[in-house]
Amino acid sequence: xxxxxISFYKRLDFLELILLxxxxxxxxxxxxxxxxxxxxxxxxxxxxxxxxxYKYNIQHVSQEDKGFRKTRILxxxxxxxxxxxxxxxxxxxxxxxxFLKEYDNAITDxxxxxxxRVFLSKKHxxxxxxxxxxxxxxxxxxxxxxxxxxxxxxxxxxxKNIDKQHRRIxxxxxxxxxxxxxxxxxxxxDYNCAGVGEDFDIDWRLKRTGLKVRSMKGKAIVFHLYHxxxxxxxxxxxxxxLMVEKKIIGKSFCINGINEQRxxxxxxxxxxxxx
Numbered sequence: 001x002x003x004x005x006i007s008f009y010k011r012l013d014f015l016e017l018i019l020l021x022x023x024x025x026x027x028x029x030x031x032x033x034x035x036x037x038x039x040x041x042x043x044x045x046x047x048x049x050x051x052x053x054y055k056y057n058i059q060h061v062s063q064e065d066k067g068f069r070k071t072r073i074l075x076x077x078x079x080x081x082x083x084x085x086x087x088x089x090x091x092x093x094x095x096x097x098x099f100l101k102e103y104d105n106a107i108t109d110x111x112x113x114x115x116x117r118v119f120l121s122k123k124h125x126x127x128x129x130x131x132x133x134x135x136x137x138x139x140x141x142x143x144x145x146x147x148x149x150x151x152x153x154x155x156x157x158x159x160k161n162i163d164k165q166h167r168r169i170x171x172x173x174x175x176x177x178x179x180x181x182x183x184x185x186x187x188x189x190d191y192n193c194a195g196v197g198e199d200f201d202i203d204w205r206l207k208r209t210g211l212k213v214r215s216m217k218g219k220a221i222v223f224h225l226y227h228x229x230x231x232x233x234x235x236x237x238x239x240x241x242l243m244v245e246k247k248i249i250g251k252s253f254c255i256n257g258i259n260e261q262r263x264x265x266x267x268x269x270x271x272x273x274x275x
Contacts, residue, residue: 001029001030001031001082001083001084001085002027002029002030002031002083002085002086002087002100002103002104002175003030003031003032003033003081003082003083003085003086003087003178004022004030004031004032004033004086004087004089004100005032005033005035005074005077005078005081005086005087005088005089006018006032006033006034006035006089006090006091007035007037007070007073007074007088007089007090007091007171007198008034008035008036008037008038008043008091009036009037009038009091010038010040011091011092011227012042012043012046013129013132014091014092014225014227015034015046015091016046016132017094017128017129017132017134017137017225018089018091018093018094018095019032019050019053019054020094020132020133020134021094021095021096021097021099021134021137022054022056022095023054023055023056024097024134025095025097025098025099025100025101026097026098026100026101027098027100027101027104028056029104030056030083030100031056031057031058031059031081031082031083032056032057032058032059033059033060033061033077033080033081034047034058034059034060034061034091035061035073035074035076035077036060036061036062036063036073037062037063037065037068037069037070037072037073038062038063038064038065039062039063039064039065040062043060043062044060047060059077059080061073061076061077061080063076067192068192068193068194068235069189069192070171070194070198071187071188071189071191071192071198072187072189074088074186074187074198075186075187075189075257075258078178078181078182078186078187078258079258081178083178084177084178084179085103085104085107085175085176085177085178086175086176086177086178086181087100087103087174087175088171088172088173088174088175089172089173089222090171090172092172092224092225092227093117093172093173093222093223093224093225094128094134094137094222094223094225095221095222095223096153096155096220096221096222096223098155098157098219099220099221099222102157102216102219102220103175103216103220106161106175106214106216106219106220107175107176107177108177109177109179109180110210110211110212111211111212111213111214112169112174112175112176112177112180112206112211112212112213112214113161113174113175113176113213113214113215113216113220114164114167114169114170114173114174114175114213114214114215114216114220115152115173115174115215115216115217115219115220115221115222116149116152116170116173116217117149117152117170117172117173117221117222117223117224118139118142118147118148118149118150118152118153118221118222118223118224119147119148119149119224119226120142120145120147120223120224120225120226121142121145121146121147121148121226122226123145123146124136124141124142124145124146124147124226125225125226125227126226127145128225137223138153139153139154139155139221142223152217152218152221153221153223154218155218155219155221156218156219157219159217159218159219161214161215161216161219162214162215163212163213163214164213164214164215165207165212165213167213167215168199168200168203168204169199169200169202169203169213170199171198171199172222172224173216173220173222174199175220176206176211180206180209180211181202181206182258183209183252183253184202184205184206184209184252184253184254184257185253185254185255185257185258185259186202186254186257186258187201187202187254187257187258188201188202188205188246188254188255188256188257189254189256189257190242190246190254190255190256191239191242191243193235193236193238193239194230194235194236194239196236196239196240196243200243201239201243201246201254204243204247205251205252205253205254206252208250208252209252
């Protein structure tokens, strides 16, 4: 079974379109986990209504909004996941109908996989939000409405998933076995700014364990809804510097991850009065 984890923050209109695309998936053996970096009663109400509309299982994990803590909520979602295969998308990505099928066919115990995204234009996104329909979510419409990265939306079912060790995953479209993500202790919660912590960091740590990464371009297709940038260049600079420091240390198993080793270490330090 697949557990699809959706990183979510406030855009219920985007989430509604994503759920519609999940209802059209050719692969049916999946659950979704809405990983909300917030704790909004409106989300609870929305999910309650959605559970009555769709046949697939919907889980919801949330936390108090204390700034950017995406890595923490992703770890909580991984803990909750029932599937042996986990796929991550962001809450602004509508899925191609064979998205889950392609990941199910691809994910193995010695590889993890990533795809890219088609960027929808503002005009196209506005139309989708106005109609609340995904009928116009396809590569041709994206081209006509002047979207970007159109080539990432051409479905090529017989294309080989090519090794791409020099490329880095994006948090909006990638998949891995749950056992492999647990081997590196999940996401590093030291990353508390947007930028690379939820994708580039776990990418290099998974590779360090010996896993290969392969591209799903042309197979795992998502359509990215337009919105204004929600992070600053200074955030990216900060987390890039932090990642360089962690690479120098070179440990694939992060301290502040799913198993909350940092909390344990802090308790030990306090008990023995270490400086």
